[in-house]
Amino acid sequence: MARDELDERKKRILKAVIDEYIETREPVGSRTISKLPDMDYSPATIRNEMADLEELGYLSQPHTSAGRVPSDKGYRLYVDKLIKLEEKIGFEPTVKELDDVKTGIQRDIGEMSDQIRVASELISRLTEYTSIAVTGTAGGTRRIKALQVVPIEPGKALAVIVLDDDAVLNAVIQHDNTIGPETLMKVSTHCNLLFAGHRIEEINMNMIDSVSEATGVSRTGLMPVIDGLFECIKKAENTEVHTEGAVKLLSHPEFSDVGKAKGILELLNREDLMVDLIKECSSSDGLVIRIGSENKIEGLNECSVVTATYSVNGVNLGSIGVLGPTRMDYPRVIAALEYVRKRLTGANELPGTAGAAVNELPPGNIEVRNDGVLSKE
Amino acid sequence: MARDELDERKKRILKAVIDEYIETREPVGSRTISKLPDMDYSPATIRNEMADLEELGYLSQPHTSAGRVPSDKGYRLYVDKLIKLEEKIGFEPTVKELDDVKTGIQRDIGEMSDQIRVASELISRLTEYTSIAVTGTAGGTRRIKALQVVPIEPGKALAVIVLDDDAVLNAVIQHDNTIGPETLMKVSTHCNLLFAGHRIEEINMNMIDSVSEATGVSRTGLMPVIDGLFECIKKAENTEVHTEGAVKLLSHPEFSDVGKAKGILELLNREDLMVDLIKECSSSDGLVIRIGSENKIEGLNECSVVTATYSVNGVNLGSIGVLGPTRMDYPRVIAALEYVRKRLTGANELPGTAGAAVNELPPGNIEVRNDGVLSKE
DNA sequence: TGTTAGCACTCTTCGGTGTCGAGTGCTAAC
DNA sequence: GTTAGCACTCGACACCGAAGAGTGCTAACA
Numbered sequence: 001m002a003r004d005e006l007d008e009r010k011k012r013i014l015k016a017v018i019d020e021y022i023e024t025r026e027p028v029g030s031r032t033i034s035k036l037p038d039m040d041y042s043p044a045t046i047r048n049e050m051a052d053l054e055e056l057g058y059l060s061q062p063h064t065s066a067g068r069v070p071s072d073k074g075y076r077l078y079v080d081k082l083i084k085l086e087e088k089i090g091f092e093p094t095v096k097e098l099d100d101v102k103t104g105i106q107r108d109i110g111e112m113s114d115q116i117r118v119a120s121e122l123i124s125r126l127t128e129y130t131s132i133a134v135t136g137t138a139g140g141t142r143r144i145k146a147l148q149v150v151p152i153e154p155g156k157a158l159a160v161i162v163l164d165d166d167a168v169l170n171a172v173i174q175h176d177n178t179i180g181p182e183t184l185m186k187v188s189t190h191c192n193l194l195f196a197g198h199r200i201e202e203i204n205m206n207m208i209d210s211v212s213e214a215t216g217v218s219r220t221g222l223m224p225v226i227d228g229l230f231e232c233i234k235k236a237e238n239t240e241v242h243t244e245g246a247v248k249l250l251s252h253p254e255f256s257d258v259g260k261a262k263g264i265l266e267l268l269n270r271e272d273l274m275v276d277l278i279k280e281c282s283s284s285d286g287l288v289i290r291i292g293s294e295n296k297i298e299g300l301n302e303c304s305v306v307t308a309t310y311s312v313n314g315v316n317l318g319s320i321g322v323l324g325p326t327r328m329d330y331p332r333v334i335a336a337l338e339y340v341r342k343r344l345t346g347a348n349e350l351p352g353t354a355g356a357a358v359n360e361l362p363p364g365n366i367e368v369r370n371d372g373v374l375s376k377e
Numbered sequence: 378m379a380r381d382e383l384d385e386r387k388k389r390i391l392k393a394v395i396d397e398y399i400e401t402r403e404p405v406g407s408r409t410i411s412k413l414p415d416m417d418y419s420p421a422t423i424r425n426e427m428a429d430l431e432e433l434g435y436l437s438q439p440h441t442s443a444g445r446v447p448s449d450k451g452y453r454l455y456v457d458k459l460i461k462l463e464e465k466i467g468f469e470p471t472v473k474e475l476d477d478v479k480t481g482i483q484r485d486i487g488e489m490s491d492q493i494r495v496a497s498e499l500i501s502r503l504t505e506y507t508s509i510a511v512t513g514t515a516g517g518t519r520r521i522k523a524l525q526v527v528p529i530e531p532g533k534a535l536a537v538i539v540l541d542d543d544a545v546l547n548a549v550i551q552h553d554n555t556i557g558p559e560t561l562m563k564v565s566t567h568c569n570l571l572f573a574g575h576r577i578e579e580i581n582m583n584m585i586d587s588v589s590e591a592t593g594v595s596r597t598g599l600m601p602v603i604d605g606l607f608e609c610i611k612k613a614e615n616t617e618v619h620t621e622g623a624v625k626l627l628s629h630p631e632f633s634d635v636g637k638a639k640g641i642l643e644l645l646n647r648e649d650l651m652v653d654l655i656k657e658c659s660s661s662d663g664l665v666i667r668i669g670s671e672n673k674i675e676g677l678n679e680c681s682v683v684t685a686t687y688s689v690n691g692v693n694l695g696s697i698g699v700l701g702p703t704r705m706d707y708p709r710v711i712a713a714l715e716y717v718r719k720r721l722t723g724a725n726e727l728p729g730t731a732g733a734a735v736n737e738l739p740p741g742n743i744e745v746r747n748d749g750v751l752s753k754e
Numbered sequence: 755t756g757t758t759a760g761c762a763c764t765c766t767t768c769g770g771t772g773t774c775g776a777g778t779g780c781t782a783a784c
Numbered sequence: 785g786t787t788a789g790c791a792c793t794c795g796a797c798a799c800c801g802a803a804g805a806g807t808g809c810t811a812a813c814a
Contacts, residue, residue: 027777029776029777029778030777030778031776031777041786041787042786042787042788043777043787044779044786044787044788044789045785045786045787047777047778047779048779048786050778051778051779061778062795063793063794063795064777064778064779064792064793064794065775065776065777065778065792065793065794065795066776066777066778066794066795067776067777067778145529145530146527146528146529146530148525148527148535148537150523150525150527150537150539151523152522152523152539153522153523158525158537158539158545160525160527160535160537160547162527162529162535168535168547168549170537170545170547172545246623246642247639247642247643247646250635250638250639250642251639255635256635257635258627258632258633258634258635258638261627261635261638262624262627262628265623265624265627266624269624404806406805406806406807407806407807408805408806418757418758419757419758419759420758420806421757421758421759421760421808422756422757422758424806424807424808425757425808427807428807428808438807439766440764440765440766441763441764441765441806441807441808442763442764442765442766442804442805442806442807443765443766443805443806443807444805444806444807755814756813756814757812757813757814758811758812758813758814759810759811759812759813760809760810760811760812761808761809761810761811762807762808762809762810763806763807763808763809764805764806764807764808765804765805765806765807766803766804766805766806767802767803767804767805768801768802768803768804769800769801769802769803770799770800770801770802771798771799771800772797772798772799772800773796773797773798773799774795774796774797774798775794775795775796776793776794776795776796777792777793777794778791778792778793778794779790779791779792779793780789780790780791780792781788781789781790781791782787782788782789783786783787783788783789784785784786784787784788
């Protein structure tokens with residue numbers, strides 16, 4: 001049936017109901033809607049339309065004599081078709097917040113994951129929701145800029161690698177005591193010369209043999225060093241999960257039941273689940289929105305997650321997800337994630353995209369509508 | 378008046394009331410106490426004693442016809458004088474838990490603060506309360522074991538320091554481009570020779586001049602390098618706060634009110650406050666217990682904090698605090714903190730104290746009593 | 755003198771009842 | 785197709801009374 005294609009009035013009413021519900025968290029009645037500006041219908045008409053919308057599955061009623069509440073399907077339509085573009089990007093953080101982005105994101109050296117973490121913190125503050133940052137799995141695509149092996153004491157050394165995105169990694173090397181410090185330095189210099197500019201997985205036996213030849217250290221003697229380098233990279237690849245503003249969940253009345261809140265906070269601590277949750281959504285380069293039961297994790301059925309994946313220079317930095325009740329301020333969350341994308345990309349001065357990033361709206365999920373004045377107070 | 382010195386029977390009743398209250402969280406009535414084994418008095422007698430204890434400030438009544446609830450003063454006496462030694466140390470973690478200590482605490486190299494963090498996690502799991510780990514301020518007392526300056530690219534280098542407790546620290550050095558990589562290596566070697574074995578604050582102008590002389594780099598040219606070293610140490614000194622098991626707060630019925638829970642969880646996120654809270658208690662080398670209003674932080678008046686400070690080889694590693702409701706299982710918390718102290722000290726093989734640590738009970742706060750069989754089911 | 759039994763009293767908890775109001779669905783009129 | 789009117793439903797809230805836990809006090813007892 002083509003009945004699923006709503007007419008304009010139904011869409012307007014649905015949007016009004018959802019906007020209202022997002023704001024008040026009260027089931028909204030026909031009278032409330034009919035009183036809105038630019039809503040020129042009587043409560044009775046609205047009632048009929050709302051009954052239709054309920055039949056179609058976009059709204060539901062907590063009990064017979066209550067107003068209507070959006071269903072997951074309703075929210076889906078809302079984020080896909082009903083939110084206007086301006087609502088999404090008409091949004092600017094305060095000066096203070098901008099400063100934070102600068103000091104946080106623009107620091108030019110150090111762990112790249114710091115950037116995502118700071119961004120996550122910012123997003124949590126901007127949206128007043130919990131944000132989850134997942135970094136990592138970028139190691140494979142990054143190149144070695146410099147490396148050094150630092151002798152610590154007999155049998156112990158420290159491998160230090162600087163990657164091309166200025167991340168500094170180190171790992172301890174335990175070697176049998178046959179290599180003296182001077183030799184180790186020579187190994188270090190040669191490895192640096194040979195490996196710089198390459199990705200870690202490009203290191204091959206030829207290179208190792210060449211180092212072996214130049215330094216007089218046997219292949220097996222070199223292995224602990226090579227292992228140390230790999231361990232560095234492994235550290236960088238290790239996905240890190242960072243949650244920001246978890247307590248904010250408690251501000252939302254949907255979690256005023258401690259048991260419920262506890263359940264979700266416990267899920268937040270399950271790093272494996274969070275990685276799945278965020279990563280699963282990060283295939284696309286845009287925003288992905290998961291509403292209520294669309295989340296596969298049990299216990300998140302009353303939550304929505306909006307995820308954005310960030311990459312700079314083609315390097316995947318990580319993803320940030322915003323977690324809140326399904327009754328979430330979607331426009332604001334989308335705006336915040338896109339805003340930070342712009343900053344993050346701009347801060348790293350990727351030529352050609354820095355300024356344009358804000359216009360890169362998520363593909364597919366969002367569509368611009370220019371009809372009726374669906375303004376929201 | 379010497380009335381504050383309670384007779385044996387009052388103490389027994391007080392302890393019974395507190396034990397009972399800790400277990401059930403119900404105001405405890407005279408009948409309940411009189412039914413306990415080894416409590417050979419009628420409810421009426423108990424009632425009289427309880428009335429006295431209330432008058433003395435050790436108990437209080439939520440309302441006229443309710444049972445009694447311990448006051449902060451009551452808990453104070455409880456932890457100071459009433460808990461038996463066996464209750465405190467008769468406690469062993471499971472095999473799984475022991476493994477965790479081993480893999481976590483015994484890792485022989487890396488950031489020392491990891492140890493405290495793992496210990497904190499363990500304590501939270503053992504006690505089912507929230508634990509707060511504060512590390513740091515140890516940098517000043519640690520010595521440099523090895524250091525290295527790694528050239529990264531023109532104008533940029535990386536300072537790496539290994540301290541005598543095997544902590545590895547690094548910081549980025551930005552220098553004007555007058556020092557070439559070879560010279561930098563020479564500087565590195567000379568600094569390593571001169572500074573190894575010293576504490577960072579022992580580095581003086583004489584040493585720097587000596588490096589300057591040997592390498593031909595001017596004093597001012599060397600300063601960025603020295604600054605980088607200091608920055609490393611600053612990183613180590615930077616107190617880090619790590620909270621474990623914050624969600625567990627929500628398990629306790631005293632925080633079933635979301636507002637209350639939120640308030641405390643927000644406090645937990647305030648690193649500055651947590652550092653104050655934990656550090657303030659860490660002057661002594663034993664356990665410090667702060668009950669309810671004894672905590673200076675407003676909003677923690679219904680909580681107790683038990684803090685232990687850990688040091689190995691005279692080096693202060695940090696402190697761990699356990700945060701829970703005043704109705705906390707003090708014996709268990711004390712046991713857990715002492716148990717971990719033993720492990721932490723043992724793991725680092727401090728001769729002479731490893732085995733004895735468990736007997737080092739906190740000075741002053743705890744006293745052994747051998748009277749009446751105050752057994753607890 | 756210390757202990758205990760008995761009893762009246764207090765105060766919370768909880769289930770039941772009644773009212774109020776918001777909101778609906780339906781019908782009939784416009 | 786829209787709207788006014790009206791009966792109906794159902795949750796929220798306040799009120800009431802019974803039940804029960806626990807107390808303080810008094811008087812009797814060892």
